[in-house]
Amino acid sequence: MYDADDDQSHVSAPQALTSSSKEKLRQFVARIETLETEKTELAEQLKEVYGEAKSLGFDTKALRAVIRLRKQDANDRAEAEMMLDLYLEAVGEI
Template sequence: MDDAAATHLTETTKEKLRQTVGKIERLEEEKKEVAEQIKEVYAEAKAFGFDVKALRQVIRLRKVDKADREEQEMMLELYLLATGDA
């Protein structure tokens, strides 16, 4: 965007843009903080003796609809059988 285009923005539009950028920056910071908290919870789980890799898989699977998950598992089983790995 050149200077001529920027001068065509109204003050209201410029302020809305600044607010939007500020909001995104705040949310990115919150996301970073939440990610750190999740990392700490996984560390606690590991300290309790839980298998973190399995725990991550459980979390991932719980996000998937049960019917979709069952379909994925059936497809995986079929592929494993077809490749002789089951």
């Protein structure tokens, strides 16, 4: 009986890396690891800021919405708001 898992002819052996390629790979790995660490630290800082805002009585859900909306292009935001109003009106919400 033929078992495709036993047939290794379709799998090519990995190519050996040159010393230059190995060094480049090490550099990429180091940069990625550094960025991942920074990303984790930034996420923790954001969490702290939102926590501080919440402790002062601010609604963090609304705060996140403000941040999200400020990232949008003004025209795109206006168009999205018009569509939302149209849909809400169509279903009798406004």
